[in-house]
Amino acid sequence: MAEMIGKRLVLGVTGGIAAYKAAELARRLVKDGAEVHAVLTRAGAQFVTPVTFQALTGRPVWCDQWDARMPDNMAHIALSREADAIVIAPASADFLAKLAHGLADDLLSTLCLARACPLLVAPAMNRQMWENPATQRNIRQLREDGIIVLGPASGAQACGETGMGRMLEPEAIHDAVAGFFQPKTLAGRRVLLTAGPTFEALDPVRGLTNLSSGKMGFALARAARDAGAEVTLVSGPVALPAPCGVTRVDVTSALEMHAAVMQRVAACDVFIGVAAVADYRPVERADEKLKKDDAHDMLRQIALTANPDILAEVAARPAPPFCVGFAAESRDLERYAEDKRRKKRLALVVGNLLRDGLGGDENAVILFDEQGRHPLGPAAKIDIARGIVAHIGAMLTGKESHKESL
Numbered sequence: 001m002a003e004m005i006g007k008r009l010v011l012g013v014t015g016g017i018a019a020y021k022a023a024e025l026a027r028r029l030v031k032d033g034a035e036v037h038a039v040l041t042r043a044g045a046q047f048v049t050p051v052t053f054q055a056l057t058g059r060p061v062w063c064d065q066w067d068a069r070m071p072d073n074m075a076h077i078a079l080s081r082e083a084d085a086i087v088i089a090p091a092s093a094d095f096l097a098k099l100a101h102g103l104a105d106d107l108l109s110t111l112c113l114a115r116a117c118p119l120l121v122a123p124a125m126n127r128q129m130w131e132n133p134a135t136q137r138n139i140r141q142l143r144e145d146g147i148i149v150l151g152p153a154s155g156a157q158a159c160g161e162t163g164m165g166r167m168l169e170p171e172a173i174h175d176a177v178a179g180f181f182q183p184k185t186l187a188g189r190r191v192l193l194t195a196g197p198t199f200e201a202l203d204p205v206r207g208l209t210n211l212s213s214g215k216m217g218f219a220l221a222r223a224a225r226d227a228g229a230e231v232t233l234v235s236g237p238v239a240l241p242a243p244c245g246v247t248r249v250d251v252t253s254a255l256e257m258h259a260a261v262m263q264r265v266a267a268c269d270v271f272i273g274v275a276a277v278a279d280y281r282p283v284e285r286a287d288e289k290l291k292k293d294d295a296h297d298m299l300r301q302i303a304l305t306a307n308p309d310i311l312a313e314v315a316a317r318p319a320p321p322f323c324v325g326f327a328a329e330s331r332d333l334e335r336y337a338e339d340k341r342r343k344k345r346l347a348l349v350v351g352n353l354l355r356d357g358l359g360g361d362e363n364a365v366i367l368f369d370e371q372g373r374h375p376l377g378p379a380a381k382i383d384i385a386r387g388i389v390a391h392i393g394a395m396l397t398g399k400e401s402h403k404e405s406l
Contacts (some may be wrong), residue, residue, distance in 0.1 A: 003178055003181045003182060004029065004032035004033050004034045004177075004178055004181070005032070005033035005034075006033060006034075006035070007033075007034045007035065007084045007085070007181065008034070008035045008037070008082055008083050008084050009029060009034050009035065009036050009037070009083060009084060009085055009086070009087060009177070010036075010037050010038075010039055010079055010080065010083045010085075010086040010087070010111065011025065011026055011029070011036050011037065011038045011039070011053075011057075011087050011089065012038075012039050012040075012041075012044075012086060012087065012088040012089070012091075012095075012108045012112070013038060013039070013040045013041070013044040013045075013047075013048065013053070013088075013089070013090070014041045014043060014044045014088065014090055014091055014092040014094070014095040014108070015041060015042075015043025015044050015046060015047065015092055015094075016043075016044075016047065016090040016092050016124045016125065016167075017047060017158040018089075018090035018124035018166075018167040019044050019047035019048045019090055020047065020048055021089070021090070021167060021169065021170050022048065022053075022089050022090065022170075023048055023052050023053065023056060024170040025087075025089055025170040025173055025174055026038060026053055026056045026057055027056050028170060028171070028174040029174060029177065030056060030057055030058070032174075032178065035059070036056075036057040036059065037057070037059055037060075037062065037079055037083070038050070038053035038054075038057055038059075038061045038062070039061075039062045039063070039079065039107060039108045039111065040053070040061060040062070040063045040108075041063075041095070041106055041107075041108050042063070042106065043092070045063055050063060062079065062107060063107065064107060065106060065107035065110055067107075079111050080111040080112075080114050080115040080116060080117060081116055083115070083117045084117060084118075084181075085117055085118045085119070085120060085177070085180065085181075086111070086112060086115055086117060086118070086119045086120070087120045087121075087122070087173070087177055088108070088112075088119070088120070088121040088122065089121075089122035089124075089150075089167065089173055090122060090123070090124030090167045091121040091122055091123050091124065092124065092125060093123075093125045093129045093130075093132075093135050095108070095109065096121065096123060096135065096138050096139065096142065097134070097135075097138050099112060099119075099121070099138075099142055099147065100137075100138035100139075100141040100142055100145075101138075118146075118148065118180070119147045119148070120147070120148040120149075120150055120176070120177065120180065121142065121147060121148070121149055121150065122150040122151055122152070122167050122168055122173050123139070123149065123150075123151060123152045123165070123167065124152060124165065124166065124167030125152075125165045126157060126159050126161065126165055127157065127161055127162070127163030127164050127165045128161075129165060130152060130163075130164050130165035131163075131164065131165075148180070150168055150172075150173055150176050150244060150245075151166075151167060151168040151172075151173075151244065152164055152165050152166055152167055152168065153166045153167070153168050153169075153172075154166060168244060172241075172243075172244045173244075175222065175243065175244070176244050176245070178226075179222065179225060179226030180226075182223075182226040182227055182386065183227065183390070183393075184227055184228035185227045185228070185389065185390055185392075185393025185394070185397075186224055186227035186228050186229035186270070186389065186392070186393055186396075187227070187228030187229070188228065188229075189224075189228070189229045189230070189269045189270055189396070190229065190230045190232075190267060190268045190269050190270070191221075191224045191229040191230070191231045191232070191268060191269070191270045191271075191272065192231075192232050192234070192261065192264055192265060192268035192270070192271050192272070192321070193217055193220055193221050193224070193231065193232070193233050193234065193271075193272045193273075193274055194217065194233075194234045194235070194236075194257060194261060194272070194273050194274055194275035194277070194310065195214045195216070195217020195218055195220075195221070195233060195234070195235045195236065195238070195274045195275050196212055196213070196214035196217060196235045196236035196237065196238040196240075196275055196276070197209050197210045197211070197212040197214070197236045197237065197238070197275070197276050197278075198236045198251075198252065198253055198254040198256075198257055198275065198276075198277050198278045198307075199236065199237055199252050199253060199278075200253055200254065200278045200280070200281035200282060200307075201252075201253070201282070201285050202282050202285060202286065202290070202302070203285065203286035203287075203288065203289050203290045204286075204287075204288070204289055205289055206289075206290070208278055208280070208281070208282070209237075209278070210276050210278070211358060212236070212238075212275070212276035212358075213238060213240075213358075214235060214236065214238035214240050215240065215360075215361065215381050216274055216326075216363060216381055216384070216385065217233070217235070217272075217274035217275060218233070218235075218238075218240050218242070218243065219381040219382045219384070219385035220272060220274060220385040220388060220389065221233040221242070221243050221246045222243035222246070222382065222385065223382065223385035223386045223388070223389040224270075224272075224389055225243055225244075225245050225246055226386070226389075227386075227389050227390075227393060229270070231243075231245070231246045231247065232246070232247045232248075232249065232264055232268070233246050233247065233248050233249065234249045234251060234257055234260045234261055234264075234275070235248060235249070235250055235251070235275075236251060236252065236257065236275055236276075237250075237252055249264075253278075253281065254277050254278050254281060254307035254308065254310075255281070255307065255308070257275060257277060257310060258307075258308045258310050258313075261310050261314065262313075265314055265317070265321065268321050269321055269322060269396075270321055270322045270324070270392060270396075271311075271314050271320075271321045271322070271323050271324070272324040273310060273311035273314070273323070273324065273325050273326060274326050275310075276328065277307060277310060278307055279306065279307060280304040280305065280306055280307060281304065281305060281307050282302060282303065282304060282305075283303040283304065283305050284303065309344075311323065311325050311344060311346070312344045315344050315345050315346055316345075322347050322348075322392070322395070322396060323344075323345075323346045323347055323348075324346065324347065324348045324349070324350065324388075324392065325340055325341065325344060325346045325348070325349045325350070326349070326350050326351075326352075327340050327349050327350070327351040327352075328351075328352055328353075328354055328358065329351065329352075329353060329354065330353065330354050330355075331353075333351045333352070333353050333366065334351070334366070334368075334373065336351075337349045337351030337366070337368050338368055341368050341369075347369065347395060348367060348368070348369045348391070348392065348395065349367075349368045349369075350365050350366075350367055350368075350388060351365060351366045351367075351368060352364065352365040352366070360381075361380060361381060362377070362378055362379060362380055362381060363377055363378065363379070363381050363384045364376070364377035364378040364379075364384075365377060365384055365388070367388065367391055369391075369395065374391065376388070
């Protein structure tokens with residue numbers, strides 16, 4: 001990722017079985033062009049050796065605050081002053097307590113206290129340690145102090161228990177670190193998105209749906225989060241993990257998606273309708289699975305009724321949010337996309353031809369607004385999403401500047 005090229009990061013590794021994941025995180029950051037300096041606590045080095053991180057980063061690993069390799073024996077000053085950010089992964093309960101109370105009894109805690117750069121921590125511990133009131137007090141204090149807390153997640157733990165406290169996967173931490181360096185063009189905004197397909201049931205196992213993978217919507221949720229927005233993602237049935245820090249609401253049908261959006265839209269500043277919502281649903285749904293003969297008869301004469309147009313309804317509100325629509329077409333993209341923008345009175349429509357990105361990891365789109373057309377791509381969907389978010393941010397800033405000048 002271009003935003004990571006040349007970034008100097010300190011990767012702190014504290015004691016915990018999740019330390020093995022830090023090796024993969026280091027590999028990903030280096031692959032992106034970051035300069036990674038690993039600092040291990042004494043406990044962290046019990047789980048993964050310094051040799052591993054030296055091989056992965058191509059740089060010396062630091063463990064001792066009295067390390068004579070630093071000419072003035074002040075590694076805690078030199079490492080923190082030159083860093084663009086410090087990332088602690090895993091961050092044990094003990095280390096989080098040190099940070100919350102300003103303790104500095106080893107190299108990693110000392111350089112965190114002496115830092116002149118942002119600090120991100122990825123907690124990792126047993127579920128009961130995470131839920132302990134002392135840990136929760138420490139987490140609240142860290143957030144008040146401006147430290148960015150990544151996770152934790154819920155899941156199976158090395159102790160054999162299941163619950164909150166599991167460290168985020170390296171990919172999620174990597175994405176959050178990369179996102180941290182993105183311009184905060186939507187800072188303070190509340191963004192509501194829809195993504196994926198909807199499924200309109202005919203019976204308990206059959207239904208009407210489409211080929212939407214949800215990848216573009218999820219990439220936009222991540223890009224909006226990276227731009228500083230508070231993001232809520234209403235998703236149809238897809239096999240994708242929600243980006244860290246994004247509130248996810250799972251739905252199945254168009255009616256469920258409509259209800260979820262209408263319940264939340266009054267609190268949002270920006271609404272982005274990415275989901276491929278089914279235009280129609282069956283009038284009747286069988287309670288039991290239809291046998292082949294019955295299904296054959298039903299499908300020959302299936303009656304459909306229109307689903308609500310979520311985007312049009314949001315845009316028609318008395319005080320609508322900034323509305324963005326998507327137009328995925330098989331032909332005549334510009335005509336259909338512009339027609340959609342004008343009829344629904346949308347600020348922006350993102351148009352793409354189905355052959356350019358349906359279900360894939362890359363896309364090419366054209367943004368349509370009052371100023372004309374703005375092509376993006378072809379590129380990875382996360383890069384397309386960041387381009388869309390940057391355009392939204394610029395439109396919002398311009399709109400507010402215009403209001404202030406009146």
